[in-house]
Structure formats: C-alpha cells, structure tokens
Amino acid sequence: MAKTTSTTTSIYSFSARALNGEEISFERYRGRPLLIVNTASECGFTPQYKGLQNLYQQYAARGLEVLGFPCNQFGKQEPGDAEQIGNFCERNFGVSFQLFEKIEVNGENTHPLFRYLKTEAPGLLGLKRINWNFTKFLVNRDGEVLRRYGPPKKPDEIAVDIEKVL
Known part of the structure; x- marks a missing residue:
C-alpha cells in the first residue's frame, strides 16, 4: 500500500476536463472511494471497459466512482476526439462512469x-x-492513494480491494 506524502497537495486539489468540456473539481469526489484509470479505445486491454463498468454498477450505490482518462501515449491507441471516445465507450461497453478528455x-x-x-x-x-x-x-474515502494495479490486472480481480474501502 502506498503512503501519502507530507505535502499540502491532496487528490481533492485537482481538476480535469470531462469529455463534454466541463471542468470537474475532484472536491466533488470527497468522501468517495475512487478507481482512476488511464484508458484507450484501440488497446488489447480495451475490453476492460466492460469490467470497469461492471464495478461501477455494482458499487456506485455504496460510493465508488470510476474515473477514466483516455491517453494516446501508448501506441497511439486513443486517436479519437472527445465525442468519438464517448460514443465508442457508450456504444461498445455501456460506459456510464465519468470519462475525461484525453491527457x-x-x-x-x-x-x-x-x-x-x-x-x-x-x-x-x-x-x-x-x-x-x-x-x-x-x-x-479519505483521498489516500492506496494501490496501483498494472494493466493486466482485470477490474474484477480488484473487487476485493474495493470492498475494503467501501
């Protein structure tokens, strides 16, 4: 498990632009467990969108937020614009968790x-x-970054850790 650094920075001091262009302050997520993921639409791991959506549906009522951040830095596997990314994720995986603009x-x-x-x-x-x-x-829920999981770790495999933070 990771340890929080002794700075004034916290997860709640950040903001990011959603696919619809809205600037979202992470203060909005205070008191909620978060699963933050860098994503891509043309990656071998792209089917994980389905598992992420399943986690979100299973645990959202208990507070979990899944936050997806498309990224085109790995093999140019996220070439689309915000509208294309949103349409792809909704059409192919029924994604309803928060997606942000490419970073x-x-x-x-x-x-x-x-x-x-x-x-x-x-x-x-x-x-x-x-x-x-x-x-x-x-x-x-306190904004502490607890753990990092590599790309091969499937969303359903981390459900036990999510259960612990709910």
Missing part, C-alpha cells in the same frame, strides 16, 4: 493528477512511470 500520463505534459498518483503509488521498483494503458489507482 498525457508521462513526460513533460503529464496531467498534474497523474504526476501525483505516480508519486503516491509508484510502480514496480519504485518507477514513477505509467507503462501502458489501463493502469489503475485505488483511492480511499
């Missing part, structure tokens, strides 16, 4: 949220880099 998760233009997530829950060997699409971060 970068590595490099000079890393979205501040993902810079924070990578610091709070580094990957294997302490690496602060996202290796591929569908990396997942679990955040508890």
